[in-house]
Amino acid sequence: MSTLYRKYRPQKFGEIHDQEHIVQTITNEISTGKIAHAYLFTGPRGVGKTTIARLLAKALNCQNRQTDNFEPCNQCSSCQEIAAGRNIDVIEIDAASNTGVDNVRENIIDNAQFRPTKSKYKIFIIDEVHMLSGSAFNALLKTIEEPPEHVLFILATTELNKLPATIVSRCQRFGFKKITREEMLKKLEKICQQEKVKVSKEVLQKIITKSEGGMRDAESLLGQILALNLKSVDIADVEVILPTSDWSAVLNFIKNIHLKNTALALEQINQLVENGINLEQFCLDTIELLRGTLIAQSGYEISELLDIQTEIIKEIKKLSKEINSAQLIAMIDGLLSRKREIKQSPIAQLPLELFAVQFSTKDNAISKDTPPASKSEDSTKKTPKTEKKLPAEETKTLSQTIKTAISELTHKAPQSTLSDIQSQWTTLVNTISTTAPSLTFILKMCTLSTIDDSGLHLTFNFAIHKEKIEEIKNKKMIEDELEKIFKERIKIVCELNEEAVKNYSDREIGDLAASFGGEIM
Numbered sequence: 001m002s003t004l005y006r007k008y009r010p011q012k013f014g015e016i017h018d019q020e021h022i023v024q025t026i027t028n029e030i031s032t033g034k035i036a037h038a039y040l041f042t043g044p045r046g047v048g049k050t051t052i053a054r055l056l057a058k059a060l061n062c063q064n065r066q067t068d069n070f071e072p073c074n075q076c077s078s079c080q081e082i083a084a085g086r087n088i089d090v091i092e093i094d095a096a097s098n099t100g101v102d103n104v105r106e107n108i109i110d111n112a113q114f115r116p117t118k119s120k121y122k123i124f125i126i127d128e129v130h131m132l133s134g135s136a137f138n139a140l141l142k143t144i145e146e147p148p149e150h151v152l153f154i155l156a157t158t159e160l161n162k163l164p165a166t167i168v169s170r171c172q173r174f175g176f177k178k179i180t181r182e183e184m185l186k187k188l189e190k191i192c193q194q195e196k197v198k199v200s201k202e203v204l205q206k207i208i209t210k211s212e213g214g215m216r217d218a219e220s221l222l223g224q225i226l227a228l229n230l231k232s233v234d235i236a237d238v239e240v241i242l243p244t245s246d247w248s249a250v251l252n253f254i255k256n257i258h259l260k261n262t263a264l265a266l267e268q269i270n271q272l273v274e275n276g277i278n279l280e281q282f283c284l285d286t287i288e289l290l291r292g293t294l295i296a297q298s299g300y301e302i303s304e305l306l307d308i309q310t311e312i313i314k315e316i317k318k319l320s321k322e323i324n325s326a327q328l329i330a331m332i333d334g335l336l337s338r339k340r341e342i343k344q345s346p347i348a349q350l351p352l353e354l355f356a357v358q359f360s361t362k363d364n365a366i367s368k369d370t371p372p373a374s375k376s377e378d379s380t381k382k383t384p385k386t387e388k389k390l391p392a393e394e395t396k397t398l399s400q401t402i403k404t405a406i407s408e409l410t411h412k413a414p415q416s417t418l419s420d421i422q423s424q425w426t427t428l429v430n431t432i433s434t435t436a437p438s439l440t441f442i443l444k445m446c447t448l449s450t451i452d453d454s455g456l457h458l459t460f461n462f463a464i465h466k467e468k469i470e471e472i473k474n475k476k477m478i479e480d481e482l483e484k485i486f487k488e489r490i491k492i493v494c495e496l497n498e499e500a501v502k503n504y505s506d507r508e509i510g511d512l513a514a515s516f517g518g519e520i521m
Helices: 020-033 049-061 079-083 099-112 134-145 181-195 203-213 215-226 245-259 263-274 279-296 309-322 325-343 350-359 376-382 394-410 418-433 437-445 465-468 474-488 498-515
Strands: 037-040 092-095 122-127 149-155 174-177 446-450 455-460 492-496
Touching: 020 049, 020 174, 037 049, 049 092, 049 122, 049 149, 092 099, 092 245, 092 325, 099 122, 099 134, 149 376, 181 203, 181 215, 203 215, 215 309, 245 279, 245 309, 263 279, 263 350, 279 309, 279 325, 309 465, 325 350, 350 492, 418 437, 418 446, 418 474, 455 465, 465 474, 465 492, 474 492
Parallel strands: 037 149, 037 174, 092 122, 122 149, 455 492
Antiparallel strands: 446 455
């Protein structure tokens, strides 16, 4: 059984929605025969880049398409082979798995010299092209600039900023946008109708929110829900797949900080931990609600922006009239920073506690946009009985204690020496190779440079190796193994050997120039 996003992938340009600006241009080029030699598709994941690339390949190589038409017939052997991914003249390459210059030479440059076997064009679709190495881009550059007449390139990427300007300038560029909620809802309702399953609109709206404008993600989530094998699905049936946020708890947390109820805010955080609530997700939900409060101040109708109950929306609007926008921005910035610390902190809730203390104390609390009251006025005001405030001095002491604790726990200098770690490095690499064999070569290639208060410094000659080790799960795996061996937490600090990278690039360019009978000037 195929996944939904494959089963319902558009097979004609007329089935593409929300990318009309791209479809119009490409179909005009197909109809008139004025096609480019290289296309660059950029934009977020799951919005149709690969789909349109395949449609373009189908249309150009379709055996039954009329000259003034742009739609592939989907009946000829070429169309059917491309749809099934087995046409030998349409080569799809995953750049994330073929990053090196040797892969580019073998799979693209050498292959491009031969005419297509049975089609009009030999088409190379390179997905996640930004993952290619610098030397691979250099090798590919000349072929993209002046390809043989029978060759067409379609490059796709989610990170345009990582592509060399020399590559971008040689392509016809198209920017894909996220799919609108309305179009996603229409597509999901159509799929449910064809699958003969009744899914409530509330569930579909939740799927759309979770997918963040990516149609493929939405279809994948819907596929998981349909796998429940229910004829009728409502929000209660999908709690495991689409866990709902407790917006009331999030709102109470913000209100406690707004009212300077430090003790209640800290109590709520510890209650979250006891109940097994994911603190990172709680941070994200809090950021989302604060964002809604900030946007509500502009008069924008946030019910169109946030997938939150009507009662909570009303409370957010009410809160937006009481809160200082500058403080709101400061809170969002602070919470974004604290969220990143949760995984690294030895006490999971500590960063969130720091945030609560920082913004619920008298000096930093959220307040209205009014001048501070005079001392005489302040002394006559009575604190409402509903507020539970810690005394100012006690709050200051608590804040300092928490900050000192996290500083000592997260920045403790390692006791192990560099020679100690070097002597056990082979053992560590062999252990990791049993669960993550792809890291073995990288760990053997890197250099153990030094160890200081910030951790163990590893130096890499290739940026892709550095990025691989810096992935959260890989970095944690190495740090966990170090802790098992040396009985202390040693952080990994990844660094790039810029000189080695430069020398490597120069050698590759030199080899390329020599292969064409030239030299670097």
